[in-house]
Amino acid sequence: MELRRKLEILADAAKYDASCASSGTEKRDSREGGIGSTEGMGICHAYAPDGRCISLLKVLLTNACIYDCAYCINRATSNVPRARFTVRELVDLTLDFYRRNYIEGLFLSSGIIRSPDYTMERLVDVARILREEHGFRGYIHLKTIPDASPELLAEAGRHADRLSINIELPQEGALKALAPEKDLSEIRRAMGRMRLRIEEAKEARKAERRAPAPRFAPAGQSTQMIIGADASDDRAVLGTTANLYGSYGLKRVYFSAYSPIPDASRLLPPQPPPLVREHRLYQADWLLRFYGFSLDEIMAGGEGGMLDLGIDPKLAWALRHRGDFPVDVNRAPRERLLRVPGLGEKTVDRLLAARRHRSIRSEDLARLRLPLGKLLPFLVTEDHRPRVTDRLDLRALVAPRTGFAKPVQMQLL
Amino acid sequence: MIGIALPGPADFPAWRDAARRLLAAEVAPERVAWHLAGEAAGLFAHEPVPEPRRTGLTVPRSFPELAEVVIRHRDGERFALLYRLLWRITHDEHGLLEVATDPEVIRAQGMAKAVRRDAHKMHAFVRFREAPEGRYVAWFEPDHHILEAETGFFLRRFAGMRWSILTPEASAHWDGEELRMGPGGRRADAPAEDAKEELWRAYFASIFNPARLKPAAMRAEMPVKYWRNLPEAQDIPRLMAEAPKRVAAMVARGATPPAPRRQRVLATDVEVPMPTDLFTQDPATALAALRAEVLADRGPLAEHATQAVFGEGPIGAALLFVGEQPGDEEDIAGRPFVGPAGRMFNRALEEAGIPRAEAYVTNAVKHFKFKPTGRRRLHQSPDAGDIAHYRPFLRREIEIVGPRLVVSLGATALRALTGKPLAITKVRGEVVKSEDGVPVFPTVHPSYLLRLPDPESKEREYARFLGDLKGAWREVQ
Numbered sequence: 001m002e003l004r005r006k007l008e009i010l011a012d013a014a015k016y017d018a019s020c021a022s023s024g025t026e027k028r029d030s031r032e033g034g035i036g037s038t039e040g041m042g043i044c045h046a047y048a049p050d051g052r053c054i055s056l057l058k059v060l061l062t063n064a065c066i067y068d069c070a071y072c073i074n075r076a077t078s079n080v081p082r083a084r085f086t087v088r089e090l091v092d093l094t095l096d097f098y099r100r101n102y103i104e105g106l107f108l109s110s111g112i113i114r115s116p117d118y119t120m121e122r123l124v125d126v127a128r129i130l131r132e133e134h135g136f137r138g139y140i141h142l143k144t145i146p147d148a149s150p151e152l153l154a155e156a157g158r159h160a161d162r163l164s165i166n167i168e169l170p171q172e173g174a175l176k177a178l179a180p181e182k183d184l185s186e187i188r189r190a191m192g193r194m195r196l197r198i199e200e201a202k203e204a205r206k207a208e209r210r211a212p213a214p215r216f217a218p219a220g221q222s223t224q225m226i227i228g229a230d231a232s233d234d235r236a237v238l239g240t241t242a243n244l245y246g247s248y249g250l251k252r253v254y255f256s257a258y259s260p261i262p263d264a265s266r267l268l269p270p271q272p273p274p275l276v277r278e279h280r281l282y283q284a285d286w287l288l289r290f291y292g293f294s295l296d297e298i299m300a301g302g303e304g305g306m307l308d309l310g311i312d313p314k315l316a317w318a319l320r321h322r323g324d325f326p327v328d329v330n331r332a333p334r335e336r337l338l339r340v341p342g343l344g345e346k347t348v349d350r351l352l353a354a355r356r357h358r359s360i361r362s363e364d365l366a367r368l369r370l371p372l373g374k375l376l377p378f379l380v381t382e383d384h385r386p387r388v389t390d391r392l393d394l395r396a397l398v399a400p401r402t403g404f405a406k407p408v409q410m411q412l413l
Numbered sequence: 414m415i416g417i418a419l420p421g422p423a424d425f426p427a428w429r430d431a432a433r434r435l436l437a438a439e440v441a442p443e444r445v446a447w448h449l450a451g452e453a454a455g456l457f458a459h460e461p462v463p464e465p466r467r468t469g470l471t472v473p474r475s476f477p478e479l480a481e482v483v484i485r486h487r488d489g490e491r492f493a494l495l496y497r498l499l500w501r502i503t504h505d506e507h508g509l510l511e512v513a514t515d516p517e518v519i520r521a522q523g524m525a526k527a528v529r530r531d532a533h534k535m536h537a538f539v540r541f542r543e544a545p546e547g548r549y550v551a552w553f554e555p556d557h558h559i560l561e562a563e564t565g566f567f568l569r570r571f572a573g574m575r576w577s578i579l580t581p582e583a584s585a586h587w588d589g590e591e592l593r594m595g596p597g598g599r600r601a602d603a604p605a606e607d608a609k610e611e612l613w614r615a616y617f618a619s620i621f622n623p624a625r626l627k628p629a630a631m632r633a634e635m636p637v638k639y640w641r642n643l644p645e646a647q648d649i650p651r652l653m654a655e656a657p658k659r660v661a662a663m664v665a666r667g668a669t670p671p672a673p674r675r676q677r678v679l680a681t682d683v684e685v686p687m688p689t690d691l692f693t694q695d696p697a698t699a700l701a702a703l704r705a706e707v708l709a710d711r712g713p714l715a716e717h718a719t720q721a722v723f724g725e726g727p728i729g730a731a732l733l734f735v736g737e738q739p740g741d742e743e744d745i746a747g748r749p750f751v752g753p754a755g756r757m758f759n760r761a762l763e764e765a766g767i768p769r770a771e772a773y774v775t776n777a778v779k780h781f782k783f784k785p786t787g788r789r790r791l792h793q794s795p796d797a798g799d800i801a802h803y804r805p806f807l808r809r810e811i812e813i814v815g816p817r818l819v820v821s822l823g824a825t826a827l828r829a830l831t832g833k834p835l836a837i838t839k840v841r842g843e844v845v846k847s848e849d850g851v852p853v854f855p856t857v858h859p860s861y862l863l864r865l866p867d868p869e870s871k872e873r874e875y876a877r878f879l880g881d882l883k884g885a886w887r888e889v890q
Contacts, residue, residue, distance in 0.1 A: 004615050011619035029569035037570040044634065045537050046645055048621035049653050051630030058620060077671030096609045097616075099549060099574060100541045172716065188719045192745035239785075243717050246785035247744070259624045260660065266668040275625055289788070350513035357512045364514035 001083055007093070009083040013063035013074050014109060016261070017166075018224055018254040020044070022055045022104035022139040025161035025219035034135020036098060036105070038161070043104050056107040056141060057097055061085055061122055065111030069168070069179035070267040071229045071258060074111045078263050084113075087125045094130060098138055105139030105161075106130070112145065120148035120156065127159035139219075146183070146190040153190075157197055157216035162251070165190055166224045167244065170237045174230030178267060191248040194221045198249065220251035227281065228273030229258035233305035238284055238295055245289065255281050280307045287314055290345060291338050311399050315341040318378060319395055328380040330359045341398070342375040374398045415440060415460045418450040419492065422582075423485040423558035429477070432496055437465035442500050447492035470503050475510050479525055485558045486524040494521060531557045536566055538639050539578060542607035549576040552603040552642060560585055564592055579603055600642075610644040617645035623656035624663070696728045700813045703806065707779050712802045714780035714795075719744045724775025724810055731771040731889040733816035734758075735807065735826040737858055738778035741790050750774050754860040758822075761859070761875070765882035771889075773814050777829035778803050800829045808849060817889040818844070819851055820882075823858025842884060854888065856881035 023042030030036055044053035062084035063074040073080055085093075090108070097103045108126055112119050123142055130136040142160040144153065156163060165187055169175045172184045197216045204213030223244060227237060241253045257278040258268070284307055287293040291314070301316030302308050308316040318325065318341045327336050329351060337348045347370065351360060361382045366372055377386045377398055391397070417431045435445060440462065480495045488494075498521060502509050512518055541549035549571070560578065564585045567578065577586045579598035586593045631649075640646035704723045715721065722739035725748060742752035750758055762772060778799050783790040807829055811819060821827040828834050830847040837855055844852045862878060865871045 004612055007612060008615055008619045011616050015620050015622050030572040031569060033573065035571065035573050037566075039566075039569075041533075043533070043537050046617060046643065047631040047635040048617065049628055049631055049649055049656065050622045050625045051627030051634075052621075053634070054617065054620060057616065079669055079672045093612070097613060099571070100543075100607065100609060100613070101539050101551070102613050185720060189747070192719045192747075196745055242785035243790075245788060246783075246790040247719060247741075249788070257625075259622060260663050262663050262666070263669045264663075264667070268668075272624075275627075294786075353511040354513045357508055358514075360514060367514060367516065367519055 003089060003093075006083045006085060006089070007059070009081055010059045010061075010063060010085060013060045013080070013111075014058045014107075016073065016256065016259070017058065017107070017109060017143075018052070018256040019141070019164065019222055019252065020053050020055045020058060020107065021141075021162070021219075021222070021252065023219070024251060025139060028137045030135070030137050034137050035095070036137035038104075038137065038139055045102055045104065055104045056139065057094055057103045057105070058107040059085070059090070059109075061090065061108060061110035061119075061126070062113055063111050064113050066114075067112050067179065067181040069182065070265040071168075071178055071226055071261075073261045073263065075265070077265075080263055087122065087129065090126050091129050091134070094126075094138075095134060095136070098136075103138075105136075105141070107141040107143075109143035116145040116147040117149050117152060120145045120152045124152055124155050124159065127156065131159045141219075144190065144194070144221075146186045150193070153193065154197070154214065154216070157194070157201075158214055160217055162219040162222060163194055163217045164222045164224070165194075167240070167253075168224070168226060169230050170225055170227075170232035170240045171230065174232060178229065188247075191221065191223070191244075191250075195248045221248065222250055222252040222254065224254040224256055227255050227257050227278055229268055234277075234281060234284070234302065234307045235295070235299050235305040237281060238288065238298070241281075241285055242288060242295060253285070255285075274309060276309050277307075280309060280313060284313045292335055293317070293339075311395070312341070314339070315374065315398060319398075322394075325378040326380045326386050327378060329365075330355050330380075330382060340375065340378050342371045342378075374400075414446050415444055415462055416446045416448065417492075418448055418452075420450050422449060422487075423561065425481045425484050428480070428484055428492055428495070432499055434462050434465070435496065436470055436499065436503060437467050438463040439466050442493065442497040445493065445496060447496070472499065472502050473507070473510060476502060479510065479521060482525040482528050483521050485528045485562060487557050488524060491524065494524075528557050528559060531555050532559050532563050532566075534639065535559060535563055538635075538643060539567070540642060540644060541576060542604040543609075544604050547575065549574055550603045551576070551578050552598070552600045553578055553580055554642065555580055558582065561594060564594075568592060607644075614645050614648055618648055618652055621652060623652075623659040626653065626656050628653060696813050696815070700728060700810075703809055703813065707806050710779065710806075712780070714778070714782050714799060714802075717783070717785075718780040720747050721779040722747055722749050722776065722781075723779065724773060724814075725749055726773030726775075726814070727770055728773075728814055730773040730814060731817045732767065732820055732885060733773045733775070733811060733814055733818075734820045734822060735830060736774070736776045736822045737825040737860075738776050738795055739781045740792060740860075741781065741783070744781035749776055754858065754863055757862060758859040761879050761882055765879055765886060767882060767886050773816060775807070775810055777807055777826045779806060795825055797828075800825060804829055804832075811847075811849070811851060817852075818885055819847065819853045820885050821853050821855045823861065826858070827853070827855050842881065844888065852888075854881075854885045856885075 021042050023040065025038050027039055028037060042055055044055050046054040048054060062082070063080065064082045064084060065074045066076055068076040094106045098105070108123055110119050110123055127140050127142060130140065140160045141162040141164065142156050144156060144163045144165050146165055167187060168179055168182065175182055175184050194217070198220055201213050201216035225237065225240070244250050244253050255278045257273050257275050260272055284298050287298055288295065297317055298313050299305065300320055301313050307313050318339070324339070327340050329337070334348060334352060337343055337351065338345065347368065354360060359382045362372070362376065362384045365375065365381065376384060377394060379386065415435070419427050419431070421427070476499065483491055483495055494517065498509065498517060509515065510518060535553060535555055539551045539553050541551045544550045560580050560583050567576065568587055573589070575588050577584060579602050582597045584595040584598050586595060707721050707723050710721055722743050736750065739749060740752040740754065743749055743755070749755070778795045782793045782795050782799060784793055819830060821830050824837055827837060830853050831845060832848045837857060840855050844854055847853050857878060859878070862871060862874050865874055
C-alpha cells in the first residue's frame, strides 16, 4: 500500500482520541546534538475545521485490532480498510514533518494485534529509534496497553513524555457491555502502576545526591472518556473524573462527545450528545479542581444529575444561590470572588492587585473587557449596587443571548 | 521638543539608554518626540537632552520585562507610551503596573499580549521547505517586529539543520554554527514547494472529524491572514464543503453488519489460570483461593477503588494483625501496610523484636474507602455496613492462617472481630474473644500515632504502642 493511503487510514483511525497536548514536559533542546526541543508550553501547529488543535502527528501504528469495542471505528468486526505502518515509515514520517515545523512530535497509539505485549513492543520500538538513533528531542505521547509487561512499561516511560490509557467509559457496566475485552480493574491498576513510577522518577529528580531513577514520562499520564455512548449522567461522569484525578494524579481527563463514526455498531445510541455537553463538563471539571466547588454544589445548578446546557455551571450555581450575592469587588476575599460568574482566576488576581491601589468602578471592569451583563447582577463596585439579584427573570437577563447553540454536533436521524 | 532617534524598530537597549538619560534630566514625556533613525524627527524636535539632575532611580523588575516585549509592537506610539509609564512609575506611582484597570497599563499590556501571541503563532506557523543542498527555508509574515527575538526558539529546536526564515522586514540565517540577520525578502525567495507537503495535507484532511464542524474555533486560533503561507490551509474550503455530505453518507449507511471475517487473534500469550479446588484442605491453596475471591469482590467500595488488598504473611504465623482498610498507597500498590502508617507499624514491629516470619498483616475492610477532592483522596472511615460486608472474608482468612493471637489495630478492626462497637480505651491491653472465640488483643491503629499534633505525645503514645506489641508477643511465647 502506498504511504499516503496508509497515512490517511491510520490518521482517520486516530482522530477520535481528543488529546493533542504537547505541554508540561521537561525542557530540552538540540544545541548539544539531535533534533528538536520542548520548552514547557505546548504549540498547536494547525487547527482543523473541527476546531481542534493539531500539535502532534497523531496516528495508529495499525488499525487492525482483535478487540471488539462497539464505540470504536477499529473494532474487530468493523468493515474499515486496514493498514499498518512499518516502524521505519513512522520514524521517517515523524522526522520529515518535524523538520518542516509541522508538528511538536508524535502521539502513537495502536489497535491490539497478536497480544498486548507484541503491540506494546512495536510502539516502544518507534519511540526508542526516534530517541536513540536520531536524537529526537521533540514530544512523544504513547498510548499504553494495560496488560503489557512492566518491563515494556518502564521502557515506554523512559522514551515518552506522556503515557495514557483510556478509561473509555464513565461506568464499569457500560465498559463491560460495549468493550467486552477491556477490564476496568486492569485499567485502574495500570494507571496506579504508572502513578507510582511517575512519582518515583519525580522524587529522584528532586533528590540530587542519589543516583537518578530512570526517567519516566515527565509530562505525566492522561486519559479519555467517551461521553454519550452510554447512559451515564453528568454526575457519574464528574464523579469518575474526580476519582481519576485524585487516585492516579492524572494531568488531564479528556472528554470526547461520542460522535457518529462510519460503520457504526448497533449497540450504540442513535443520537450523539450535543457537543455543548462536552464543553459544560470541562467547565464543571475546572470548577471542581481550581475553584473550590464540590460536586454537590455543581450538580445543584442542574436537574436530575445533568448540568444545564444553556448556561455555564458557575452561573447555574449562582442563580440558585442568590443569597450568597452580591459580592463586593473591593472587599470580598479571593475565594468569594472566584465564585462570581464571569470572573476567572486570572481576572480575580488582577483585581485583587489593582484594588490595593485604587477602588474599582464599573467602568474599570468594562475596560478590562469583562462580560458586564453577566457580572454586574452579582457584583458591587464603587459606583454600582445590583438591584436585580432577586428578580425571577434574572436567568433570562444573564444567559448568553445566543445560548450556546453554535457548536452543536450534526445530528444523526 | 527633544527628538530621540532609535537605531532599530525593536532595539530595547537603545530605548532604555535614552529613557535613562531623559529621566535623569527630568524631561517630561510631553517634551520627547521618539522616532526611528532615518525618519523625520518632527519640526521642532531639535533640543538637546539637558544635563542629568537625578540619579539612583529604581523601577520594579516587571517594568523592563514588559517594555522589552512592548517595544516589538508595530504601533508607532510604543516608545512614547513606555516612557510615559516609566515617568509615572518614577513619579509617585511605583506600583502602577499592578493597577490592571489603568488605561495606559491596559494598553501596554494589550500590546505585550499581541506581541507574545504573534511570537507564539510564528513558532506554530512557520513552514520550512527543503531547498537545494538540504537547506530549509521559510517565508513568514509577522505582524510585529519579532523575528530577531524569536530566532532563539528555532535555533534551539533546529540546531542541527541549516535554515533561513525570510520576512518582509528582515531575514535570519543559521548555518549550523552562526546566526546571521539579513535584509527583508520576498515570498519568491523561498522554494515554491516541498516534496512532503502532499503527505502533510493528506494528514490534515484525515485527522479532521467532519461530524463536528467548528470553523469559528478554527479561525479564532488560526486567523485567515496566516492561511496563505500554510500549505494545508488551501484544503480547508474543500474539507468544509464536503463535510455535510460525508456525515449524511455515514447516517445513510446506518449501523453496518459486523464484518464477515473479523480480525482474529493470531497468537495468544494470555495465560489461562489453573482451576482451583475451593474445597481443598491444603491451607496454601485455600488462602490463594480466598485471595482470588477477595480480589474479584464487587461490593459497594470496589467501584471506586483501584483494587482489593488482601493480607500478607506466612500461614501459621503466631500473630495476625488486623488494620482498618488499605489507604492511598496500599490501593495503588495492591499490598497492605505500605503507606505512612504501615511504615511506622513495620518500624515498631522490628523494635518490639517480633520476627517477620511470625506476623501476618491484613485489614478488616479490603477496599480503600475515600472521598475524591480535587487532587487528592480523603480517607473515609468504613461504616458498619462496610465492615459487615468484609467480615466473612476476614473470618476465613484468620481461620486459614491460624494464629495464636489476633492483634486488632484501631476501632474498626476490633469491631469487625468482636461484632461490637467496643471502646479501645476500655479494653486495651486485655485479651478479649472474637465472635469465633479467637483471642483478640486490642490496641490503637498506627495512623492514630501519626495524627497526634505534638512530638511529646507522639513519643509517649509510640512507646505505649510498642509496649502493646511486646505484650502481645509475650502472650504467644
